[in-house]
Amino acid sequence: MRLRHVVGAFPALFRVGLMEAFAYRAEFFVWMLTTTMPLVMMALWTAVAAEAPFQGFGPGDFVAYYLAALIVRTLTSCWLVWEINQQVRMGYLSMMLLRPIHPIFFYAAEHLAAVPMRAAVAVPVALILLITSSHGHVVTDPVLIAVLPVAIAGAWFITFFSMMIIGSLAMMIDRSTTIWEVWFGVFALLSGYLVPIKLLPSWMGELARWLPFRYMLGYPVELLTGMTTRGAAFAELGIQWAMVVVLAFFGVRTWNAGVKRFEAFGN
Protein backbone atom coordinates (compact mmCIF):
# COMPACT_ATOMS: atom_id res chain seq x y z
CA MET A 1 0.00 0.00 0.00
CA ARG A 2 2.63 2.48 1.05
CA LEU A 3 4.98 1.44 -1.72
CA ARG A 4 2.22 1.96 -4.26
CA HIS A 5 1.76 5.50 -2.95
CA VAL A 6 5.42 6.22 -3.39
CA VAL A 7 5.65 4.76 -6.88
CA GLY A 8 2.55 6.68 -7.90
CA ALA A 9 3.83 9.97 -6.54
CA PHE A 10 7.37 9.68 -7.84
CA PRO A 11 6.75 10.85 -11.45
CA ALA A 12 4.90 13.91 -10.15
CA LEU A 13 7.69 14.68 -7.67
CA PHE A 14 10.23 14.24 -10.43
CA ARG A 15 8.33 16.63 -12.69
CA VAL A 16 8.19 19.25 -9.93
CA GLY A 17 11.95 18.93 -9.45
CA LEU A 18 12.56 19.25 -13.17
CA MET A 19 10.50 22.43 -13.35
CA GLU A 20 12.24 23.86 -10.30
CA ALA A 21 15.64 23.20 -11.82
CA PHE A 22 14.50 24.93 -14.98
CA ALA A 23 12.91 27.89 -13.20
CA TYR A 24 16.10 28.63 -11.26
CA ARG A 25 18.38 27.93 -14.23
CA ALA A 26 20.68 30.93 -13.70
CA GLU A 27 21.26 29.96 -10.10
CA PHE A 28 21.67 26.38 -11.16
CA PHE A 29 24.32 27.38 -13.66
CA VAL A 30 26.29 29.36 -11.05
CA TRP A 31 26.20 26.32 -8.77
CA MET A 32 27.67 24.20 -11.51
CA LEU A 33 30.44 26.70 -12.12
CA THR A 34 31.59 26.22 -8.52
CA THR A 35 33.00 22.83 -9.48
CA THR A 36 36.33 24.39 -10.45
CA MET A 37 38.68 22.25 -8.41
CA PRO A 38 39.30 19.60 -11.10
CA LEU A 39 40.27 22.34 -13.56
CA VAL A 40 42.66 23.99 -11.12
CA MET A 41 44.24 20.66 -10.27
CA MET A 42 44.48 19.87 -13.98
CA ALA A 43 46.42 23.09 -14.58
CA LEU A 44 48.72 22.31 -11.66
CA TRP A 45 49.43 18.71 -12.59
CA THR A 46 50.02 19.39 -16.28
CA ALA A 47 52.62 21.96 -15.19
CA VAL A 48 54.19 19.36 -12.90
CA ALA A 49 54.29 16.72 -15.63
CA ALA A 50 55.34 19.14 -18.39
CA GLU A 51 59.00 18.15 -18.40
CA ALA A 52 58.82 14.49 -17.45
CA PRO A 53 55.91 12.13 -16.64
CA PHE A 54 55.05 12.09 -12.93
CA GLN A 55 54.98 8.47 -11.72
CA GLY A 56 53.71 7.32 -15.11
CA PHE A 57 51.22 10.17 -15.53
CA GLY A 58 51.89 12.42 -18.53
CA PRO A 59 50.11 15.75 -19.17
CA GLY A 60 47.57 13.98 -21.41
CA ASP A 61 46.74 11.50 -18.64
CA PHE A 62 46.11 14.32 -16.18
CA VAL A 63 43.87 16.19 -18.63
CA ALA A 64 41.79 13.05 -19.26
CA TYR A 65 41.65 12.21 -15.55
CA TYR A 66 40.43 15.61 -14.37
CA LEU A 67 37.93 16.01 -17.23
CA ALA A 68 36.51 12.63 -16.22
CA ALA A 69 36.46 13.81 -12.59
CA LEU A 70 34.55 16.91 -13.67
CA ILE A 71 31.98 14.76 -15.48
CA VAL A 72 31.45 12.36 -12.57
CA ARG A 73 31.28 15.19 -10.05
CA THR A 74 28.77 17.09 -12.17
CA LEU A 75 26.51 14.06 -12.49
CA THR A 76 26.67 12.96 -8.87
CA SER A 77 26.74 16.18 -6.89
CA CYS A 78 24.20 16.70 -4.18
CA TRP A 79 23.16 19.57 -1.89
CA LEU A 80 21.13 17.65 0.65
CA VAL A 81 23.19 18.76 3.68
CA TRP A 82 22.52 22.44 2.99
CA GLU A 83 18.89 21.76 2.18
CA ILE A 84 18.21 19.87 5.40
CA ASN A 85 20.16 22.41 7.47
CA GLN A 86 18.20 25.25 5.93
CA GLN A 87 14.89 23.47 6.49
CA VAL A 88 15.74 22.73 10.10
CA ARG A 89 16.78 26.31 10.79
CA MET A 90 13.81 27.96 9.06
CA GLY A 91 11.24 25.46 10.30
CA TYR A 92 10.22 24.24 6.84
CA LEU A 93 11.04 20.71 7.92
CA SER A 94 7.82 20.52 9.91
CA MET A 95 5.91 20.82 6.64
CA MET A 96 7.98 18.09 5.02
CA LEU A 97 7.19 15.77 7.91
CA LEU A 98 3.45 16.29 7.49
CA ARG A 99 3.47 14.87 3.97
CA PRO A 100 2.23 11.29 3.57
CA ILE A 101 5.46 10.18 1.84
CA HIS A 102 8.79 9.68 3.55
CA PRO A 103 10.91 12.83 2.87
CA ILE A 104 13.74 10.65 1.54
CA PHE A 105 11.71 9.99 -1.60
CA PHE A 106 10.97 13.67 -1.94
CA TYR A 107 14.66 14.60 -1.69
CA ALA A 108 15.66 11.79 -4.05
CA ALA A 109 13.17 12.90 -6.70
CA GLU A 110 14.34 16.50 -6.41
CA HIS A 111 17.98 15.56 -6.81
CA LEU A 112 17.38 13.08 -9.62
CA ALA A 113 15.40 15.72 -11.49
CA ALA A 114 18.48 17.92 -11.55
CA VAL A 115 20.53 15.23 -13.31
CA PRO A 116 19.21 15.90 -16.87
CA MET A 117 20.23 19.56 -16.67
CA ARG A 118 23.57 18.61 -15.18
CA ALA A 119 24.04 16.07 -17.96
CA ALA A 120 23.43 18.84 -20.50
CA VAL A 121 26.64 20.39 -19.21
CA ALA A 122 28.56 17.16 -18.58
CA VAL A 123 27.95 15.64 -22.02
CA PRO A 124 29.80 18.39 -23.96
CA VAL A 125 32.73 17.95 -21.57
CA ALA A 126 32.60 14.23 -22.23
CA LEU A 127 32.70 14.90 -25.97
CA ILE A 128 35.76 17.14 -25.57
CA LEU A 129 37.38 14.32 -23.62
CA LEU A 130 36.57 11.81 -26.34
CA ILE A 131 37.82 14.01 -29.17
CA THR A 132 41.00 15.41 -27.61
CA SER A 133 42.36 12.29 -25.98
CA SER A 134 41.41 9.37 -28.16
CA HIS A 135 44.58 7.33 -27.72
CA GLY A 136 44.30 5.20 -24.63
CA HIS A 137 42.74 7.74 -22.25
CA VAL A 138 39.14 6.60 -22.57
CA VAL A 139 37.66 3.19 -21.83
CA THR A 140 36.99 1.13 -24.96
CA ASP A 141 36.06 -2.28 -23.52
CA PRO A 142 32.28 -2.68 -24.13
CA VAL A 143 31.80 -4.62 -20.87
CA LEU A 144 33.36 -1.81 -18.86
CA ILE A 145 31.34 0.78 -20.77
CA ALA A 146 28.23 -1.14 -19.64
CA VAL A 147 29.50 -1.09 -16.03
CA LEU A 148 30.08 2.68 -16.11
CA PRO A 149 26.46 3.87 -15.66
CA VAL A 150 26.02 1.41 -12.77
CA ALA A 151 29.20 2.74 -11.15
CA ILE A 152 28.05 6.35 -11.57
CA ALA A 153 24.65 5.46 -10.12
CA GLY A 154 26.42 3.83 -7.17
CA ALA A 155 28.51 6.97 -6.68
CA TRP A 156 25.32 9.04 -6.72
CA PHE A 157 23.70 6.85 -4.06
CA ILE A 158 26.75 6.94 -1.77
CA THR A 159 26.89 10.73 -2.05
CA PHE A 160 23.16 11.03 -1.42
CA PHE A 161 23.01 8.76 1.61
CA SER A 162 26.16 10.12 3.24
CA MET A 163 24.68 13.61 2.89
CA MET A 164 21.45 12.30 4.35
CA ILE A 165 23.33 11.00 7.43
CA ILE A 166 25.17 14.29 7.98
CA GLY A 167 22.09 16.36 7.17
CA SER A 168 20.03 14.41 9.69
CA LEU A 169 22.55 15.26 12.40
CA ALA A 170 21.32 18.85 12.05
CA MET A 171 18.09 17.79 13.68
CA MET A 172 20.02 16.78 16.80
CA ILE A 173 22.76 19.41 16.96
CA ASP A 174 21.04 22.30 15.10
CA ARG A 175 23.73 22.77 12.45
CA SER A 176 25.85 20.18 10.69
CA THR A 177 27.46 22.13 7.84
CA THR A 178 30.77 22.22 9.70
CA ILE A 179 30.79 18.42 9.90
CA TRP A 180 30.14 18.42 6.16
CA GLU A 181 33.10 20.73 5.57
CA VAL A 182 35.46 18.30 7.31
CA TRP A 183 33.87 15.36 5.53
CA PHE A 184 34.42 17.12 2.21
CA GLY A 185 38.09 17.63 3.05
CA VAL A 186 38.54 13.90 3.69
CA PHE A 187 36.56 13.16 0.54
CA ALA A 188 38.80 15.39 -1.58
CA LEU A 189 41.93 13.71 -0.25
CA LEU A 190 40.86 10.08 -0.38
CA SER A 191 38.53 10.01 -3.38
CA GLY A 192 41.00 10.95 -6.08
CA TYR A 193 39.39 14.38 -6.45
CA LEU A 194 42.48 16.38 -5.47
CA VAL A 195 45.15 13.88 -6.45
CA PRO A 196 44.65 10.60 -8.36
CA ILE A 197 44.68 7.78 -5.80
CA LYS A 198 47.61 6.11 -7.57
CA LEU A 199 49.81 9.10 -6.71
CA LEU A 200 48.96 9.06 -2.98
CA PRO A 201 51.40 7.43 -0.54
CA SER A 202 50.63 3.71 -0.52
CA TRP A 203 49.17 3.69 3.02
CA MET A 204 46.69 6.39 2.03
CA GLY A 205 45.77 4.45 -1.10
CA GLU A 206 45.19 1.33 1.00
CA LEU A 207 43.06 3.33 3.45
CA ALA A 208 41.02 4.70 0.54
CA ARG A 209 40.10 1.17 -0.56
CA TRP A 210 38.16 0.62 2.65
CA LEU A 211 36.39 3.96 2.87
CA PRO A 212 33.41 5.11 0.81
CA PHE A 213 35.09 8.21 -0.68
CA ARG A 214 36.92 6.41 -3.46
CA TYR A 215 33.67 4.87 -4.69
CA MET A 216 32.05 8.31 -4.89
CA LEU A 217 34.52 9.58 -7.50
CA GLY A 218 37.82 7.81 -8.05
CA TYR A 219 36.36 4.46 -9.05
CA PRO A 220 34.05 5.73 -11.84
CA VAL A 221 36.77 8.13 -13.02
CA GLU A 222 39.35 5.35 -13.28
CA LEU A 223 36.74 3.25 -15.08
CA LEU A 224 36.01 6.05 -17.55
CA THR A 225 39.65 6.76 -18.30
CA GLY A 226 40.43 3.09 -18.87
CA MET A 227 42.72 2.66 -15.85
CA THR A 228 40.87 -0.40 -14.50
CA THR A 229 40.92 -4.03 -15.63
CA ARG A 230 37.71 -6.09 -15.88
CA GLY A 231 38.43 -8.16 -12.77
CA ALA A 232 39.18 -5.15 -10.58
CA ALA A 233 36.19 -3.25 -11.98
CA PHE A 234 33.73 -5.96 -10.96
CA ALA A 235 35.29 -6.51 -7.54
CA GLU A 236 35.10 -2.77 -6.82
CA LEU A 237 31.55 -2.59 -8.15
CA GLY A 238 30.64 -5.19 -5.53
CA ILE A 239 32.29 -3.16 -2.75
CA GLN A 240 30.62 0.00 -4.01
CA TRP A 241 27.11 -1.39 -3.93
CA ALA A 242 27.69 -3.05 -0.57
CA MET A 243 28.54 0.44 0.67
CA VAL A 244 25.38 1.82 -0.91
CA VAL A 245 23.31 -0.70 1.07
CA VAL A 246 25.12 0.02 4.36
CA LEU A 247 24.90 3.79 3.93
CA ALA A 248 21.23 3.59 2.91
CA PHE A 249 20.50 1.64 6.09
CA PHE A 250 22.29 4.16 8.30
CA GLY A 251 20.86 7.07 6.32
CA VAL A 252 17.30 6.01 7.07
CA ARG A 253 18.15 5.15 10.68
CA THR A 254 19.81 8.52 11.34
CA TRP A 255 16.96 10.38 9.69
CA ASN A 256 14.34 8.59 11.80
CA ALA A 257 16.39 9.10 14.98
CA GLY A 258 16.74 12.77 14.05
CA VAL A 259 13.02 13.20 13.51
CA LYS A 260 12.40 11.80 17.01
CA ARG A 261 14.74 14.38 18.52
CA PHE A 262 13.66 17.24 16.28
CA GLU A 263 11.79 20.13 17.84
CA ALA A 264 10.39 22.51 15.27
CA PHE A 265 12.05 25.88 14.89
CA GLY A 266 10.43 29.02 13.66
CA ASN A 267 6.80 28.17 13.40
Next chain:
Amino acid sequence: MRRYIYLVWIQLRASLAMAMQYRADFLVDGVISLWWMLWTLVPLAIVFGRQQAVAGWSFPEALVVAAWFTLLRGVIEGVVNPSLVAIADHIRMGTLDFVLVKPADAQFLVSTSKFAPWKVFDVVAAVAMAAIAFTRMGRAPAPIDIAASLVLLTAGVTILYSIWILAVSAAFWVVKLDNLAYLFSSIFDAARWPLDVFRGVWKILFTFVIPLGLMTTYPARALLGTLAPASAALAFGGALAFGALARFVWTRALANYTSASS
Protein backbone atom coordinates in the same frame (compact mmCIF):
# COMPACT_ATOMS: atom_id res chain seq x y z
CA MET B 1 37.35 60.27 10.69
CA ARG B 2 37.41 59.72 14.46
CA ARG B 3 33.72 58.96 14.34
CA TYR B 4 34.34 56.19 11.79
CA ILE B 5 37.08 54.61 13.89
CA TYR B 6 34.69 54.69 16.82
CA LEU B 7 31.99 53.05 14.68
CA VAL B 8 34.34 50.22 13.65
CA TRP B 9 35.17 49.70 17.30
CA ILE B 10 31.50 49.44 18.26
CA GLN B 11 30.71 46.96 15.50
CA LEU B 12 33.80 44.93 16.31
CA ARG B 13 32.82 44.79 19.97
CA ALA B 14 29.32 43.62 19.06
CA SER B 15 30.78 40.85 16.89
CA LEU B 16 33.15 39.84 19.69
CA ALA B 17 30.29 39.68 22.17
CA MET B 18 28.37 37.52 19.72
CA ALA B 19 31.37 35.24 19.17
CA MET B 20 31.78 34.81 22.93
CA GLN B 21 28.26 33.42 23.10
CA TYR B 22 29.22 30.60 20.78
CA ARG B 23 32.34 29.57 22.66
CA ALA B 24 32.24 26.03 21.29
CA ASP B 25 32.91 27.55 17.86
CA PHE B 26 36.27 28.71 19.20
CA LEU B 27 37.39 25.10 19.53
CA VAL B 28 35.71 24.00 16.31
CA ASP B 29 37.22 26.80 14.24
CA GLY B 30 40.65 26.16 15.74
CA VAL B 31 40.53 22.48 14.86
CA ILE B 32 39.20 23.25 11.38
CA SER B 33 41.97 25.78 10.66
CA LEU B 34 44.55 23.18 11.66
CA TRP B 35 42.82 20.58 9.52
CA TRP B 36 42.78 22.79 6.38
CA MET B 37 46.40 23.70 6.96
CA LEU B 38 47.42 20.02 6.97
CA TRP B 39 45.11 19.45 4.02
CA THR B 40 46.91 22.16 2.02
CA LEU B 41 50.22 20.46 2.72
CA VAL B 42 49.24 17.06 1.27
CA PRO B 43 49.27 17.92 -2.46
CA LEU B 44 52.37 20.07 -1.92
CA ALA B 45 54.12 17.15 -0.26
CA ILE B 46 53.11 14.77 -3.05
CA VAL B 47 54.24 17.10 -5.83
CA PHE B 48 57.54 18.02 -4.22
CA GLY B 49 58.18 14.53 -2.89
CA ARG B 50 59.34 13.60 -6.38
CA GLN B 51 60.39 16.86 -7.93
CA GLN B 52 62.71 19.67 -6.88
CA ALA B 53 60.79 22.44 -8.58
CA VAL B 54 57.49 23.09 -10.33
CA ALA B 55 57.27 25.98 -12.80
CA GLY B 56 60.37 27.47 -11.15
CA TRP B 57 59.04 27.24 -7.58
CA SER B 58 60.74 25.14 -4.89
CA PHE B 59 58.84 23.54 -2.00
CA PRO B 60 59.47 26.26 0.62
CA GLU B 61 58.63 28.98 -1.90
CA ALA B 62 55.35 27.32 -2.83
CA LEU B 63 54.65 26.93 0.88
CA VAL B 64 54.97 30.71 1.33
CA VAL B 65 52.29 31.16 -1.36
CA ALA B 66 50.08 28.65 0.45
CA ALA B 67 50.65 30.61 3.67
CA TRP B 68 49.47 33.85 2.00
CA PHE B 69 46.48 31.99 0.68
CA THR B 70 45.58 30.81 4.19
CA LEU B 71 46.04 34.33 5.56
CA LEU B 72 43.84 35.90 2.90
CA ARG B 73 41.19 33.25 3.30
CA GLY B 74 41.10 34.09 6.99
CA VAL B 75 40.70 37.77 6.11
CA ILE B 76 37.88 37.05 3.64
CA GLU B 77 35.97 34.77 5.96
CA GLY B 78 36.63 36.83 9.05
CA VAL B 79 36.29 40.42 7.86
CA VAL B 80 34.92 40.71 4.32
CA ASN B 81 32.46 37.86 3.84
CA PRO B 82 30.19 38.06 6.90
CA SER B 83 29.01 41.62 6.40
CA LEU B 84 28.78 41.57 2.65
CA VAL B 85 26.62 38.45 2.57
CA ALA B 86 24.24 40.35 4.82
CA ILE B 87 23.83 43.16 2.24
CA ALA B 88 22.16 40.87 -0.26
CA ASP B 89 19.58 40.04 2.39
CA HIS B 90 19.12 43.74 3.15
CA ILE B 91 18.42 44.44 -0.51
CA ARG B 92 15.99 41.57 -0.86
CA MET B 93 14.09 42.30 2.33
CA GLY B 94 14.03 46.05 1.86
CA THR B 95 15.83 46.64 5.17
CA LEU B 96 18.64 48.43 3.36
CA ASP B 97 16.46 51.55 3.82
CA PHE B 98 17.33 51.53 7.52
CA VAL B 99 21.02 51.55 6.69
CA LEU B 100 20.66 54.35 4.16
CA VAL B 101 18.95 56.72 6.57
CA LYS B 102 21.78 56.47 9.11
CA PRO B 103 24.12 59.49 9.20
CA ALA B 104 27.24 57.69 7.96
CA ASP B 105 28.53 56.43 4.65
CA ALA B 106 26.39 53.47 3.55
CA GLN B 107 29.24 51.51 1.98
CA PHE B 108 31.20 51.88 5.21
CA LEU B 109 28.28 50.76 7.35
CA VAL B 110 27.42 47.67 5.33
CA SER B 111 31.06 46.63 4.99
CA THR B 112 31.75 46.68 8.71
CA SER B 113 28.47 45.34 10.05
CA LYS B 114 29.76 41.93 11.10
CA PHE B 115 33.04 40.15 11.82
CA ALA B 116 33.93 36.53 12.54
CA PRO B 117 36.69 36.84 15.17
CA TRP B 118 37.47 33.13 15.43
CA LYS B 119 38.92 33.20 11.92
CA VAL B 120 42.03 34.62 13.60
CA PHE B 121 43.14 30.98 13.71
CA ASP B 122 43.74 31.11 9.97
CA VAL B 123 46.18 33.96 10.56
CA VAL B 124 48.01 31.86 13.14
CA ALA B 125 48.13 28.91 10.73
CA ALA B 126 49.47 31.17 7.97
CA VAL B 127 52.26 32.53 10.17
CA ALA B 128 53.16 28.96 11.16
CA MET B 129 53.36 27.87 7.52
CA ALA B 130 55.53 30.83 6.56
CA ALA B 131 57.78 30.10 9.55
CA ILE B 132 58.18 26.46 8.45
CA ALA B 133 59.00 27.60 4.92
CA PHE B 134 61.69 30.06 6.00
CA THR B 135 63.18 27.57 8.45
CA ARG B 136 63.55 25.12 5.59
CA MET B 137 65.24 27.76 3.49
CA GLY B 138 67.51 28.50 6.44
CA ARG B 139 67.06 32.26 6.40
CA ALA B 140 64.77 34.95 7.71
CA PRO B 141 63.01 37.42 5.41
CA ALA B 142 64.65 40.84 5.25
CA PRO B 143 62.75 43.61 7.11
CA ILE B 144 62.32 45.58 3.88
CA ASP B 145 60.77 42.49 2.22
CA ILE B 146 58.37 42.06 5.11
CA ALA B 147 57.35 45.70 4.79
CA ALA B 148 56.86 45.34 1.03
CA SER B 149 54.76 42.22 1.44
CA LEU B 150 52.58 43.91 4.06
CA VAL B 151 51.97 46.80 1.67
CA LEU B 152 50.99 44.26 -0.97
CA LEU B 153 48.76 42.54 1.58
CA THR B 154 46.70 45.73 1.86
CA ALA B 155 46.63 45.83 -1.94
CA GLY B 156 45.40 42.22 -2.05
CA VAL B 157 42.71 42.86 0.55
CA THR B 158 41.62 45.98 -1.35
CA ILE B 159 41.21 43.95 -4.52
CA LEU B 160 39.29 41.24 -2.70
CA TYR B 161 37.03 43.75 -1.07
CA SER B 162 36.49 45.54 -4.39
CA ILE B 163 35.48 42.31 -6.12
CA TRP B 164 33.00 41.80 -3.34
CA ILE B 165 31.57 45.30 -3.62
CA LEU B 166 31.19 44.78 -7.37
CA ALA B 167 29.35 41.51 -6.75
CA VAL B 168 27.12 43.12 -4.14
CA SER B 169 26.37 46.01 -6.51
CA ALA B 170 25.14 43.38 -8.95
CA ALA B 171 22.69 42.30 -6.25
CA PHE B 172 20.81 45.58 -6.75
CA TRP B 173 19.81 44.31 -10.17
CA VAL B 174 19.65 40.53 -9.79
CA VAL B 175 18.48 40.45 -6.13
CA LYS B 176 19.67 36.92 -5.32
CA LEU B 177 23.34 36.15 -4.89
CA ASP B 178 24.05 33.70 -2.09
CA ASN B 179 25.78 31.36 -4.49
CA LEU B 180 28.01 34.11 -5.90
CA ALA B 181 29.81 33.97 -2.55
CA TYR B 182 30.23 30.27 -3.01
CA LEU B 183 31.40 30.70 -6.59
CA PHE B 184 33.98 33.24 -5.57
CA SER B 185 35.45 31.08 -2.82
CA SER B 186 35.75 28.15 -5.21
CA ILE B 187 37.60 30.31 -7.76
CA PHE B 188 39.74 31.78 -4.99
CA ASP B 189 40.90 28.25 -4.24
CA ALA B 190 43.18 28.50 -7.28
CA ALA B 191 45.20 31.16 -5.43
CA ARG B 192 46.61 28.34 -3.30
CA TRP B 193 49.20 27.75 -6.05
CA PRO B 194 51.90 30.03 -7.51
CA LEU B 195 50.62 31.97 -10.50
CA ASP B 196 53.35 30.54 -12.77
CA VAL B 197 51.69 27.12 -12.59
CA PHE B 198 48.89 28.44 -14.76
CA ARG B 199 49.56 29.12 -18.40
CA GLY B 200 47.93 30.76 -21.39
CA VAL B 201 44.38 31.98 -20.87
CA TRP B 202 44.38 30.97 -17.21
CA LYS B 203 47.40 33.11 -16.42
CA ILE B 204 45.86 36.17 -18.08
CA LEU B 205 42.56 35.50 -16.33
CA PHE B 206 44.15 35.16 -12.89
CA THR B 207 46.42 38.18 -13.34
CA PHE B 208 44.09 40.77 -14.82
CA VAL B 209 40.45 39.69 -14.68
CA ILE B 210 40.26 37.95 -11.31
CA PRO B 211 43.65 39.05 -9.99
CA LEU B 212 44.35 36.06 -7.76
CA GLY B 213 48.04 36.44 -8.60
CA LEU B 214 48.14 39.91 -7.07
CA MET B 215 46.56 38.55 -3.89
CA THR B 216 48.89 35.66 -3.07
CA THR B 217 51.76 35.19 -5.51
CA TYR B 218 52.93 38.84 -5.55
CA PRO B 219 53.05 39.30 -1.76
CA ALA B 220 54.72 35.90 -1.42
CA ARG B 221 57.37 36.92 -3.92
CA ALA B 222 57.83 40.21 -2.10
CA LEU B 223 58.39 38.29 1.12
CA LEU B 224 60.86 36.01 -0.67
CA GLY B 225 62.62 39.09 -2.04
CA THR B 226 62.17 38.13 -5.69
CA LEU B 227 59.61 40.71 -6.72
CA ALA B 228 60.84 43.65 -8.80
CA PRO B 229 59.90 47.02 -7.19
CA ALA B 230 58.27 48.10 -10.46
CA SER B 231 55.90 45.09 -10.39
CA ALA B 232 55.07 45.83 -6.77
CA ALA B 233 54.24 49.45 -7.59
CA LEU B 234 52.15 48.32 -10.55
CA ALA B 235 50.25 45.85 -8.38
CA PHE B 236 49.58 48.53 -5.80
CA GLY B 237 48.41 50.97 -8.46
CA GLY B 238 46.16 48.30 -9.91
CA ALA B 239 44.61 47.69 -6.50
CA LEU B 240 43.89 51.41 -6.05
CA ALA B 241 42.29 51.60 -9.49
CA PHE B 242 40.19 48.55 -8.70
CA GLY B 243 39.06 50.09 -5.42
CA ALA B 244 38.09 53.33 -7.16
CA LEU B 245 36.13 51.40 -9.79
CA ALA B 246 34.29 49.46 -7.10
CA ARG B 247 33.38 52.68 -5.29
CA PHE B 248 32.10 54.21 -8.54
CA VAL B 249 29.96 51.17 -9.38
CA TRP B 250 28.61 51.03 -5.83
CA THR B 251 27.44 54.67 -5.91
CA ARG B 252 25.82 54.13 -9.32
CA ALA B 253 24.11 50.96 -8.06
CA LEU B 254 22.87 52.74 -4.97
CA ALA B 255 21.41 55.52 -7.11
CA ASN B 256 19.53 52.78 -8.93
CA TYR B 257 18.08 51.31 -5.76
CA THR B 258 14.35 51.76 -5.53
CA SER B 259 13.76 49.87 -2.28
CA ALA B 260 11.95 46.56 -2.13
CA SER B 261 8.75 45.71 -0.22
CA SER B 262 8.77 48.68 2.16
